[in-house]
Amino acid sequence: MTTRLRRALYPLIACLAAVLLTSCSHGLQAAGAHSGRTLIFALDQAEDHPSYIALENFSERLEQATDGRWDVRVYPNASLGNQQETVQLVGDGSVDMTVASGTLLENLNDDFRTLGLPLIFDSVDDQMEVLSDDSLVGDLFSSLESSNHLTVLGGFTQGERHLYTRSGPIERPKDLAGMKVRVQESDLMINMLGSMGSSPTPLSYAEVYTAVQSGVLDGAENNLISYMTEGHNEVAKHVALTGHQIGTDYIVINSDVLGDMTEQDRRTFEREWQTTVEKHTELWLQRTDEAQDQAEEEGTEFTDVDEHAFRDALRTVLDGELQDPDVKELYERIRDHQQ
Numbered sequence: 001m002t003t004r005l006r007r008a009l010y011p012l013i014a015c016l017a018a019v020l021l022t023s024c025s026h027g028l029q030a031a032g033a034h035s036g037r038t039l040i041f042a043l044d045q046a047e048d049h050p051s052y053i054a055l056e057n058f059s060e061r062l063e064q065a066t067d068g069r070w071d072v073r074v075y076p077n078a079s080l081g082n083q084q085e086t087v088q089l090v091g092d093g094s095v096d097m098t099v100a101s102g103t104l105l106e107n108l109n110d111d112f113r114t115l116g117l118p119l120i121f122d123s124v125d126d127q128m129e130v131l132s133d134d135s136l137v138g139d140l141f142s143s144l145e146s147s148n149h150l151t152v153l154g155g156f157t158q159g160e161r162h163l164y165t166r167s168g169p170i171e172r173p174k175d176l177a178g179m180k181v182r183v184q185e186s187d188l189m190i191n192m193l194g195s196m197g198s199s200p201t202p203l204s205y206a207e208v209y210t211a212v213q214s215g216v217l218d219g220a221e222n223n224l225i226s227y228m229t230e231g232h233n234e235v236a237k238h239v240a241l242t243g244h245q246i247g248t249d250y251i252v253i254n255s256d257v258l259g260d261m262t263e264q265d266r267r268t269f270e271r272e273w274q275t276t277v278e279k280h281t282e283l284w285l286q287r288t289d290e291a292q293d294q295a296e297e298e299g300t301e302f303t304d305v306d307e308h309a310f311r312d313a314l315r316t317v318l319d320g321e322l323q324d325p326d327v328k329e330l331y332e333r334i335r336d337h338q339q
Contacts, residue, residue, distance in 0.1 A: 035069065036066060036068075036069025036070045036261075036265065037069075037070065038070075038071050038072070038073050039070065039071070039072045039073070039096040039097055039253075039257065040072075040073055040075065040080075040095050040096045040097070041055060041072050041073065041074045041075065041095075041096065041097040041098065042075050042078075042079075042080040042081065042086035042089065042090075042095050042097070042098040042099075043055065043074055043075060043076045043077075043078075043098070043099055044076075044077070044078040044082060044083055044086075044099060045076060045077075045099075046076055046077055046229070047076050047077075048229075049076075049225075049229070050156075050225070050280055050283040050284050050287055051099065051156055051249065051280065052074060052076050053283060054156070054276050054277075054279050054280035054283060055072060055074045055276070056074060057276065057279060058072060058272060058273065058275075058276040059071045059072035059073070059074070061272050061275065061276075062268070062269065062272045065268045065271075065272055066265055066268055066269075069265065070261075070265060070269065072097070080095060080098075083098065083099065083100055083101060083104055084104060086098040086099075087100050087104060087150070087252060090149075090150060090252055090253065090254050091148045091149045091150055091254070092149070093149070093254050093256065095254075096253060096254055096257050097153075097251065097252065097253045097254070097257075098251075098252055099156070099249045099250065099251060099252075100249070100250045100251075100252050101184070101247075101248075101249060101250070102115060102116040102186075102247065102248050102250065103116070103184045103185065103186035103188075103189065105144075105152070105250055105252075106186060106188070108144055108147075108148060108150075109140070109143050109144060111140055111143070111326055111327070111330070112140065112250075113186075113188050113321070113327070114140075114321075114326075114327045114330045114331055114334075115130075115131075115137070115140075115248060115334075116186075116188055116189075116245060116247070116248070117188070117317075117318055117321055117327075117331060118192055118244055118245055118314040118317060118318055119311065119314055119315070119318055120246075120331060120334060120335070121246045121334075121338070122338050123246075124157050124159060124160070124246060124281060124284070124285065125281075126338045127157055127246050127248070128155075128157060128277060128278075128281050129337075130334050130337060130338075131154050131155045131248065131277075132154060132274060132277065133337070136330075136333060136334060136337060140152075140330070141153075141154070144252075145255045149254055149255050149256065150252045150253070150254070150255060151252065151253050151254075151255045151258055152250050152251070152252050153251045153252070153253055153273055154250075154251055154273065154274075154277055155248040155249060155250045155251065155277075156248070156249040156251065156277065156280050156281075156284070157246065157247070157248065157249075157280070157281055157284055158223050158246070158247030158248060158249055159223040159224070159225065159246065159247070159284055159285075159288050160223065160243040160245075160246055161221050161222055161223055161242075161243070161244060161245045161246070161247055162221065162222070162223070162224065162227075162239055162240060162241050162242050162243060162244070163176070163181065163196075163198075163219060163220075163221050163239070163240040163242050163244075164219050164220060164221070164222075164227055164232060164233075164236040164238060164239045164240070164300075165179060165181070165218055165219030165236055165238045165240070166212060166215070166218055166219060166235065166236050166237070166238070167218070167238065168237075168238025168240065168301065168303060169238055169240065169301060169303040170238065170240035170303060170305065171240070171303055171305055171306055172197075172305065172306040172309045172310070173195075173196050173197035173309055173310060173313045174197055175197070176196060176197035176198040177197055177198075178199065179197075179198045179199060179218035179219060180198070180199045180201045180216070180217050180218050180219075181193050181198040181199065181200055181201060181217065181218060181219045181220060181221060182201055182202075182203045182205075182208050182211065182212075182217050182219070182220035182221070183200040183201065183202055183203075183220075183221065184202065184205075185202040188317075188321070190202065191317045191320070192244060192245065192314065192317050193221065193244075195313045195314060195316050195317045196242070196244065196310060196313050196314070197313065198218075198219075201217060203217070205230075208220050208230070208232065209230060209231060209232060209234075209235060212232065212235045212236050213234075213235040219236050219238075220232065220236065221242075221244070223247065223288070224239075224288050224291040224292050224295065225284070225287050225288055225291050227239070227291065227295070228291040228294060228295055229291075233295050233298055233299075233300050237299055237300050237301060238300070238301050238303065239295070239300055239301070239302050239303065240303050240305050241302060241303065241304055241305060242305055242310050244310065244314060
């Protein structure tokens with residue numbers, strides 16, 4: 001079956017799976033509250049992606065640590081729907097866990113945009129330390145429980161995001177003048193890429209390859225793993241190492257699932273989850289280096305940008321966001337934590 005045909009069938013598969021999982025999930029919960037079960041995880045990445053590998057490892061360790069009471073079945077390749085759909089499924093209890101981008105959670109609670117601000121994290125290691133610190137993010141991660149029945153367990157890093165374009169090199173913001181660069185549908189991302197000199201253009205991620213290839217877009221921005229796995233290196237051979245954002249994939253779970261666990265199983269679950277985050281981070285950094293090496297071998301040209309010029313441009317976005325006192329308070333606590 002071709003990739004195009006599989007993608008065409010995904011909506012039908014998602015609908016059928018949601019119906020089946022809803023009936024199965026409700027039956028399992030009624031029969032065995034607190035006793036454990038298989039948790040359904042909806043993932044929009046393929047089996048060779050670091051997230052899938054880390055989650056499969058999580059399932060194995062969780063099953064062993066709970067003597068078989070709890071494990072996780074991962075459904076990759078967006079087979080249960082896109083992120084917006086699966087977050088809704090988790091909220092209504094049809095699916096137990098899924099991944100949600102920062103831009104998606106911003107639509108549910110605007111305060112999540114704080115963690116997506118430019119210049120907030122000095123490194124991936126600092127990012128992951130912050131996301132694992134309940135004193136910093138605990139209130140935010142539990143803020144969707146009463147309204148959406150969602151608890152944010154934590155996050156997987158998306159690593160540093162960079163610009164890539166059809167023509168180049170791009171060394172400073174003025175080099176992006178007039179260039180249409182794809183961004184996610186987020187006011188923050190639009191402002192960020194606009195401040196960097198480009199003409200930000202919201203577009204579905206699935207359409208980026210064709211849009212760049214045809215010249216509708218001049219480029220896009222993302223991490224290097226996605227740049228390679230989606231084949232964008234074939235149509236955009238110039239990467240500007242802007243590192244304008246360190247992105248996060250949030251892991252959300254139906255709040256009732258955690259409540260169904262015994263105290264001992266929940267402690268085990270959270271311990272094994274933290275190990276999973278650490279293993280994912282290690283794998284992500286390794287895969288990022290491999291992606292850059294492969295890209296260079298296949299003809300991509302990497303450019304070290306004028307860091308001060310881009311930071312000055314991004315500072316204007318940051319200063320605007322910090323006018324919100326809630327955003328400023330969390331931002332300052334996170335920055336103090338990294339000093």
